[in-house]
Amino acid sequence: MIYDEKLFEIYDDKKSLKEIQKIQNIDEIKFLKSFAKYKNLDFIDLDSENINLNLMQKLPMSLLNDKNFILFKDDEKHYHIATAYTVPFSFLDRIGQCLKEKILKIHIAHPSQISFLIDEYLLKDKIQNLCFELKEELKNKSHKEQSAVSKLFELILNEAVRLKASDIHFEINSSEGLVRFRIDGLLTVFLKFEYEIYNALIFYIKLLANLNVAEQRKAQDSSFSMKIRACEYDFRFSSLPILYGETVVLRILERKETVLNLDELNFNKINLEKYKKSIALPHGLILLTGPTGSGKSTSLYASLNEIKDENKKIISAEDPIEYRLDMVQQIVLNEKIGLSFNNALRAILRQDPDVIMIGEIRDEQSLDIALKASLTGHLVFSTLHTNDAISAITRMIDMKAPHYLLSSALKVVIAQRLIRKLCKHCKIKNEDDEFYKASSCKRCNYTGYAGRELVSEFLFIDDEISELIRLNASKDEILKQARKNNFETMFENALKKASLGISSLDEIHRVLG
Incomplete structure (x- = not known):
């Protein structure tokens, strides 16, 4: 396309490319190449x-x-x-x-x-200045209303939130302290600095978390809240004594008011429709399985969001509460005052609920209460840590769940993971097949990936599978029966998404093996 010289002059008056798009539909790169040629x-x-x-x-x-x-x-x-x-x-x-x-x-x-690049440089310069300022404060033992350590910590939190990190790791080794962010499931180094700066940061974070700053010999857990980029966040603090001092991890939890709908989670459409029918049932156990950080909470909240209405009493027991949901009575669990999962569950059952959501089935006792509740007129949602959907059945049997109870109560098991999405700006199509692979650019921070996509498998418990559970059938027997109902494994679901260019084969093998 040939662009008018007047358009170049308008752009050169420091107009944005978006403003130029309003005047004429342009391909930005081709336009800039033509502009460069026009200006020699x-x-x-x-x-x-x-x-x-x-x-x-x-x-x-x-x-x-x-x-x-x-x-x-x-x-x-x-x-x-x-x-x-x-x-x-x-x-x-x-x-x-x-x-x-x-x-x-x-x-x-x-x-x-x-x-x-300018923002990256200015950030680097700001960090260097704050580190210098902090060392001066430590040397002079000065106390300011807003100290350098507080400004440095706020900067770290701001960048973690901006980069959509799920966790911040403060670590120390034989030569230095460092900060790493977990972004899209992988750790990446954000900052390195001297011991004195690291120790000052840990001291400050422990003050925020109301912990004993002198205690460095045992693990400590706490939490605190802060407003970052105009949003409220809860931070879960965990410290651990190691060879060179203490390592600290902060889990970042945004107080989300907006809950995703089930339709936005990119589930298999056939499975999604069957799942919606399952969660409309008056009673039964709905389980989501997967490791920490696999999106189980998001799927749980989306499920509750789908079924909540003025005719149902929904109560949840959570630690912590990640989303605020209208028409759901949400309990914040607190082991220190005796409000454990099991105690909360017993109390919930006396509140005449229709639907119960338990953050996690942790032991035999909570599983027993959940199973019995699901058989006495309640729809129960919860999570479990297993590698796949069918393994959830084996896991609950190992936790002493009676086969006859489990076969009657269980309605659906969803196993899920989050895989990284290929960066749409730099992904490359493989020459020898239909799949895409990662490249790198500044927009994805040279990782080749940006954002994450849900992959899942749904095990619907029909009469045949229920009978197999009652008879203590093997995993292979249950899988064989599920295949007759078009059961799609998580790996197969992931391959479909890779064939659409959403992710890569390397990423699927990294997450699913």
Whole structure:
């Protein structure tokens, strides 16, 4: 497509690409390449470049107020600068005064890539300044209303929330302290620093969690709440004494007011319709299985959201409450005051409920109460830690569940995992098959993945499978019968999603084996 020169001049007046889209439908990359050619400059894709942000330290911060350029690399003769728009000669002269030893070479790049790198550099600079400030405070034993350690901790929380991390790991080894974020199920290093900064951070976090700051010999658990980026978050604190000091993990829990609908979870459509019929039943046990962080809570809440109405009494026992649900009486469990799962369950049954949600079946006692409740006119939802749906039956039998009770009570078992989604900006189609594989770009933080997708398997307990459970049939016998009802394994569900380009075979094998 040929673009009008007037469009280039409008854009060069520092209009955004979105504003240009309103004037004319454009392909952004082709437009920027044409714009670069019009200005006798080269277009560059910063995602494919080896970026050296340390070069930005050669420039004063006053030049960075305008986030439209980045000094990203140098060679024997040149300093290379990427800009979204043409740079005025006066501004180039100011840059040149700071970089006298080499010639400036200007390139046109996508504004979002430049903005991303500028933000990354400013964050790095801010962290360095805070670490320096903190060391000065520790050396001088000064006390400020907002100390450097509090500002550093808030910055860490802000970045964790921005990057959608589920956990923050504060760790220490023989040479340094570090902070790692768990993003999309994998840990990635965010920050490294000296011992004194690490110890000051741990001390501060323990103060927030109302813990004994002097106790470093035993594990401690607590929680605290903070407002981050205009949203309320709960943080679950867990510390553990190790060789070099203490390691701390913070689980991040947003106080979510909006609950997903079942239709938004991307379940197999046939399974979804059958599941909706199952949770409309007046009684029975509905189980979700999978490891921690597999999305079980989200599926549970979506299920309750589907069936809640003014004609039903729904009570949940949770630790912690992750979503607030209208028309659901939510109990916050507290072992310290004796409000355990089992005690809460007994109390719930005296409240005339129609539907009960138990955060997790933890032992034989809670399983026994849940089974009996599901056979006395209550629909019971809960979770269990097993690798697949059929293993949930074996697990409950191992927990002394009578076969006759289990066969009558159990209605559905869903096993699920979360797999990483391929980055839509850089994924590559395999040459020899229908699948896609990961590449890397700055938008996915060079991981090749962005976000996660649910994969699942549904075991519906019909009369035949119920009878097999009663007769203590093997897993293979139950699977054989389930196959007659078009049972789709989690691996098969994941393969379908990989064939659609949602994820990769490598990711499926990483998560499911």
